[in-house]
Amino acid sequence: MNRLWIENGTFITMDDVKMVVQGHMVVENDRIVYLGEELPEQSLQQQAQRMSGSGLVFMPGLINTHGHAAMSLLRGYSDDEALQVWLEQYMWPMEGKYVDNDTRVGTSLAVIEMLKSGTTTFVDMYDRMDIVAEVVEQSGIRGWLTRGAIGLCSEEEQRQKLEEAINFAKNWNGKADGRIRTLMSPHAPYTCPPAFIEKFVQAAHDLDLPMHTHMSETAAEVEQNVRDYGCRPVEHLDKLGFFSRPSFVAHAVHLTDDEIALLQxxxxxxxxxxxxxxxxxxxxxxxxxxxxxxxxxxxxxxxxASNNNLDLFDEIRLAALIHKGVSGDPTSIPALTALKMGTVYGARTLWQEDEIGTLKVGMKADFIALDVNQPHFFPQSDFISHLVYSGSGRDVRHVWINGRQVVEDGVCTLLDEERILREAQACFKALANG
Amino acid sequence: MNRLWIENGTFITMDDVKMVVQGHMVVENDRIVYLGEELPEQSLQQQAQRMSGSGLVFMPGLINTHGHAAMSLLRGYSDDEALQVWLEQYMWPMEGKYVDNDTRVGTSLAVIEMLKSGTTTFVDMYDRMDIVAEVVEQSGIRGWLTRGAIGLCSEEEQRQKLEEAINFAKNWNGKADGRIRTLMSPHAPYTCPPAFIEKFVQAAHDLDLPMHTHMSETAAEVEQNVRDYGCRPVEHLDKLGFFSRPSFVAHAVHLTDDEIALLQxxxxxxxxxxxxxxxxxxxxxxxxxxxxxxxxxxxxxxxxASNNNLDLFDEIRLAALIHKGVSGDPTSIPALTALKMGTVYGARTLWQEDEIGTLKVGMKADFIALDVNQPHFFPQSDFISHLVYSGSGRDVRHVWINGRQVVEDGVCTLLDEERILREAQACFKALANG
Known part of the structure; x- marks a missing residue:
């Protein structure tokens, strides 16, 4: 049995019952067994590795609910272009050249960046997912993985993609000590014919798996949906049975009140x-x-390729800022709500609210420690405000997932960072010149 | 004579003639004397301190053209409130309790944060400006300083504030080896009666100084301006002679096309x-x-108090992101433009384009070095994109101002960081409990 006792730390629990605890936390193997202001009882102190929490703020690991890790090789390859130019002239030709090693290295690069910036669970939708799963297995991160399938192809190709998605989902669900979970994902309503989506829904029913897709990212795709299918994407997916499965969608930028009500x-x-x-x-x-x-x-x-970083603290801050500015209401999306979106609401999205996303007894030990002895965290008055409006993934010093320390003093313990950075550079050069 | 030779670095010059130089830079005392791909000539190599530029990206120091440094003591004290509640119930009562030491410590805290995150020049509008100037003098930073005066008070108080502003501007302009420059600043059209603004304009004429103010930050203040003075703020300030002086304004959120044309x-x-x-x-x-x-x-x-950090890389990224999202045009504010706004356009705003904001021969040696051996900078393809969309002040490792190294390996060389953080905490506690 491994037992870790963190002494005298500040714990942002993300649990409304007690949001901030100044005190102690004990982890046994993969679970939190104690968190409180008092010293842990004698039996929990025994044989524990002790660690000082002084100068650190502990919080649940961040949960990144949408991404395509292997595309990190294309970071900064093309920016500030119209979407179709970006996709057709830059992204798709480069992705078309990907070989297995590009997926492995690109995913590894993304996982390093996510781990070091405090993300402990991520959702990944891409192809060659066996390779992605192997990287997840090795790196110690928690991943919800899914073969995203574009259906704008022949029936034979569609059949192959569906089979690939099913095999991947069957083979990997629950693997890596339960860190890997799988989903079924037609890419998007505008890239998948209705019958293709229905086949994924059927497979998800058969395998009892949840579903994920892109939806209503742009106004143009919503218009196209209305033109092609006579209704907007939420109603369209609902009719196809998508929402009869546990599911979540990425983007959802363009929604009517009725669509919001239906999603709810x-x-x-x-x-x-x-x-x-x-x-x-x-x-x-x-x-x-x-x-x-x-x-x-x-x-x-x-x-x-469209962000261009994987630091979820950036998304948390943006979520807290932009909705105030755009709505004109400074009370919109308070700091705590934005921080919940990056933690406990992520866990709820992934049906894991009883396992991750908060620090409390019985939860999986997925947590991070930030160095708060830095000027942007002073005066140390309100750490929730500071984390949201001043925090960054660069402030993360240690990361634990499933009770295992995967980042120590800013360095990944299970991945060879130097080698991966070197390989990423080589892969990019080959892709750009190929 | 001090001579520094940086060997084999990547230099983002921000000079359109040659934006990226892989090569060498030589600094003599406070000026850049060489920047190029070839080795510097023999005479420049002699007696030079040599430094490897490997793994670093060098760029001009960032220029922060609006702030109130001493308010950093109020970081996170009140967030997510309506503007008037925030000001009247939180900010003003706390600022009313400030004593000299609060201004000194708050300004020092802000200067540490700015230096460590790569800002080499900042504009500061506040009161007790002699104290602010002393911090600037000691810290090595470059500052454009101004006593911002609110005119909603008795004529006697108005007279005192104007006199204070004039004395400060006269006494400190050009001090600290020319690092300190001064301005004249009525706080804002909505907080200053027209006659009070005109007195500042007259003083700026007499002292031959430029001017700075807040303008058109909120829709409500623009409406009030129209109600009180029969015109919008740009026309109002123009009539009062404000723009007859070299000047720049903060915010300018709510502008008509005509106002934009008049500003131009x-x-x-x-x-x-x-x-x-x-x-x-x-x-x-x-x-x-x-x-x-x-x-x-x-x-x-x-x-x-309203940001809540002083990392200008955050503003650069926001400038590159929000205008795309709000306008619907992904080509709006490309990465290079956003980076120029944080450097060379800042220098132009401050009439110092021939001294700071770019790296080239003859310019003041105000520059920073970022550690790019980190996953969010890979693949190392387009550093301008990476700096804007993935960069952070935490990536800054070294900072030079006026040829002097003020941050070395992430630590301020001229300020006692630990003491200032400790004092900031003590000041905040006294203010909050006082």
């Missing part, structure tokens, strides 16, 4: 990706209205 | 403060239109 009624989560939505000029999602309606809203970075 | 005609700079404008729900300034009209737009953090 079907208990569909929304992954808000503010940086990507701003950078690609998709617009500003109606997050205050979604939250008010009772929809669970979490945060995603999207890929490093 | 009068050669008035605009300090864009995106985080503060979003957080206080003031709105989104029309920056693409201002730039298109030929107005010089730079960046400011505003105070840490």
């Amino acid at each position: 009624d079907r208990n569909v989560g929304v992954s808000h990706n503010p940086a990507s939505n701003l950078k690609l000029a998709s617009g500003v999602a109606r997050v205050p209205q979604l939250l008010k309606a009772g929809v669970t809203v979490s945060l995603g970075t999207d890929s490093a | 005609d009068r050669n008035v700079g605009v300090s864009h403060n995106p985080a503060s404008n979003l957080k206080l729900a003031s709105g989104v300034a029309r920056v693409p239109q201002l730039l298109k009209a030929g107005v010089t737009v730079s960046l400011g953090t505003d105070s840490a």
Whole structure:
């Protein structure tokens, strides 16, 4: 048995019952067994590795509910272009050249960046997912993985993609000590014919798996949906049975009040990706209205090609800032709400609220420690405000997932960072010159 | 004579003639004397302290054109409140309790944060400015300082404030090896009667000094201006002679096309403060239109009480992101433009474009070095994109101002950081309990 006793720390629990605890936490193997102001009882102190929490703030690991890790090789390859130019002239040709090693290295690069900046759980939708799963297994991170399938192809290719998605989902669900979970994901309503989406819904039913997709990212795709199918994307997906499965959608920028009500009624989560939505000029999602309606809203970075970083603290700050500025209401999305979107609401989106996203007894030991002896955290008055409006992934010093320390003093313990950075550079050069 | 030779670095010059140089830079005393791909000539190599530029990206120091440094003691003291509640119930009562030591410690805390995150020049508008100037003198930073005067008081108080502003501006202009420059600043059209503003304009004429003020931050103050004076703030200030002086204004969120044209005609700079404008729900300034009209737009953090950090990289990224999202045009404010707003356009705003804001021969040696051996800078393809969309003040490792190294390996060389953090905590406690 491994037992870790953190002494005299500040714990932001993200649990409304007691949001800030000045005191002690004990972790046994993969679970939190004590968190409180008093010393842990004698039996919990025994044989414990002791660690001083002084100068550190501890909080749940961040949960990134939408992304495409392997695309980190394309960070900064093309910016500030119209969406179709960016996709057709830059992204798709480069992605078309990807070989297995690009996926492995690109995913590893993304996982390093996420771990070091405090993300302990991420959602990944891409192809060659066996490789992604292997990186997740090795790195110690927690991943919800899914083969995202574009259906604009022949029936034979569609069949192959579906089979690949099913096999991946079957083979990897629950693997890596339960750190890997799988989903079924048609890419988006505008890239998948209705019958193709229905086949994914059927497979999700058969395998008893939840679903994830892109939805209503741009005004243009909503218009196209109305033109092609006579209704907006929420109603369209609902008719196809998508929301009969536990599910969450990425982006959801362009929604009517009726669509928000339907998402709430079907208990569909929304992954808000503010940086990507701003950078690609998709617009500003109606997050205050979604939250008010009772929809669970979490945060995603999207890929490093459209962000261009994977630091979820950036998304937390953007979520707290932009909705105030755009709505004209300074009380919109308070700091605590934004921090919940990056933690406990992420856990709720992934149906893991009883396991991750908060620090309390019985929860999985997924947590991070930030160095708060820095000027941007002074005066040390309100750490929730400071984390949201001044914090950054660079402030993260230690990271634990499932009770295992995966970042120590800012360095990944299970991955060879130097080698991965070197390989990422080589892969990019080969792709750019290939 | 001090000579520094930086070997084999990547230099983002911010000079359109040659934006990126892989090579060498030589600094003699306070000036850049060589920058190029070839080795410096023999005479410049002699007696030079040599430094490896490997793994570092060098760029001009950032220029923060609007703030109130001493307010950093109020970071996170009150967030997510309506502007009037925030000001009247939280900020003003706390500021009313300030004593000299609070100004000294609060300003020092802000200067530490700015230096460590790569800001080498800042504009500061506050009171007790002699203390602010002393901190600037000691810390090595470059500061444009001004006693911001609110005129909603008796004529006797108005007279005292004007006299204080004049004495400060006279005494400190050009001090600290020329690092300190002074301005004249009535606080804002809505807090200063027209006659009070005119007295500042007259003083600026007499002293041959430029001017700075807050303008059109909120829709409400613009409406009030129209109600009280029969015109909008740009025309109002123009009539009062404000723009007959070299000048720049902070915020300028709510502008008509005619106002933009008038600002351009009068050669008035605009300090864009995106985080503060979003957080206080003031709105989104029309920056693409201002730039298109030929107005010089730079960046400011505003105070840490309304931001809540002083990392100008955050403002650079916000400037590059929000105008795309709000306008629907992904080509709006490209990365390079945003980086210029934080550097060379800041220098132009302060009439120092021939001294700071770019790296080239003859310029003052105000520059920073960032550690780019980090995953969020890989692949190392386009550093301008990476600095804007992935960079952070935490990536800054070394800072030089006027040729003197003021941050070395992330630590301020001229200020006692630990003592200042400790004192900031003590000051805040006394203010909150006082």
